[in-house]
Amino acid sequence: MSEIFEKINKGEGTVGKILTDEKLYNQATELTKRADQSLSSIIAELEKVSEIFKGLGSGVSEVILNVNNAVAQVDTIISEVHQGRGMLGQVLMEGSRYDSLFTITMTEIQKTSADARLAASRLAENMEALKHNWLFKSYFEERGYWDKAEYEDRIDASLRELDEKIKLIEKRIEVLRKLEEKEIVGDKDMFAQIKASEMNIKKGKTKEFNY
Template sequence: MEKTTSQKIRLGLFVIIGLLIFILATYLIGDKQKMFGNTVHLATSFNNVNGLQLGNNVRYSGVNVGTVRNIEMIGDTNIRVDMIIDEDIFKHIKKNAVATIGSDGLVGSMVINILPGSGTAALVEPGYEISSLNRIRTDDLLNTFSKTNKNAERLTENLLKITNEINEGEGTVGLLINDMAMAKDLKTTMSYLKTSSQKTSESISNLNRLIASLNNKDNVIGILKDTAVANRMKAIVSNLDKTTVEINKTVGNVNKTILNIKDGKGALNYLSNDPGLVRKIDSTMTNLNEASIRLNEDLEALKHNFLFRGYFRKLEREKLREQRK
């Protein structure tokens, strides 16, 4: 059956549209994989790529800047990853940048994240290998969780054992919880300790006040701290030392005098040991008294004598004038 012209036209349009769609898809995929733009190679190494595949995206500060070009096993714990980076972004990457492997969402494909470097580090050159930060593997996480679960199980068993012992009254804590008498004794002891602490605090406060009052000049310590008073005290002590020396000399002289008296030397010895001398002194004193009495009688007789009467009256008048004045 021969095709009509309209069918041929439709077939041609279908082929052309399909070709355009293929070209557009190829361009979009190539642009996404950085196949048509200017790109630069950059490398890094990991000990585990965690499912990273060729063509996965490379991000710099969260922006897609390239793709994974090649993954090569260098050693049993060293895997080299070659990346192609957009030339416009490549000039911003520093040598202290760090590459990590992450996932694109919860269930997305793996991506390489390049963390920007800090400071004034130099920029990378084409083919430069930046350092990497290895991601914790799932197996390692599971092993860690397994150990954590075992430790948690042991901890739970120990806690149950301790709780049972406490409930049964075993151990110090069990006795404190279940023994009411001990709890009361402990409460009383704590009360005494509290009272003692308060008394101690009061004593310390009083001691602090006493120490602070030592600087006051109204008390003995404060007076002694005064330089002028200290100098006076020093002078008084010096004078006391001198006085003590003089007293010692006087006491020595008195002792010497007493020894002389005991040895029969001096006038006191004669007075105390010679009865005849004492009687003579007593007779002399008696004669002096009698002479004094006779002299008074003679003076009284003179006062009444007409020759001396005027003189004594004159003396009496002068005494009266002086008394009146």
């Protein structure tokens, strides 16, 4: 050991040259500093992307919740039609001032559907972009995020669920349009189909309307 330290003190060997040559020492120190900064920057960026991934999942859940709420709202409106209750029931019975309220409700429901489609499209694009970025791909593979049995499949499942919700709300919008146009007033067969659809929804099923 004493021989090694003696050589270092004399500036012999790689370590000795670095420690005794001020220029080399400063360069080595600067390189180390830059490497630390670069590593810290990369880690910070990767952590940001990790948060983005978490946000994608929660974002889909929020959109699905909004669509579920809109579907429930439409189901309530349809069920009230049978007894002439609610604003749509008043529209059908009287064609009164409730027309404007119905238009507002339809606009809000259609916006929810459009927002859901946009969210699904953006989520799919973000997933594809991140999957093909070499830096992010290797990072998430190491952490298990890219396991097809886990993270990506969960996102895919969320997208499929969102697509089903969008189809469901679009069916409801079509029913409301027909109700608004008074095409099915007094049509007992149509009301029976709506009633049956409501029962299927409660059981976790969906039923096509035969127009």
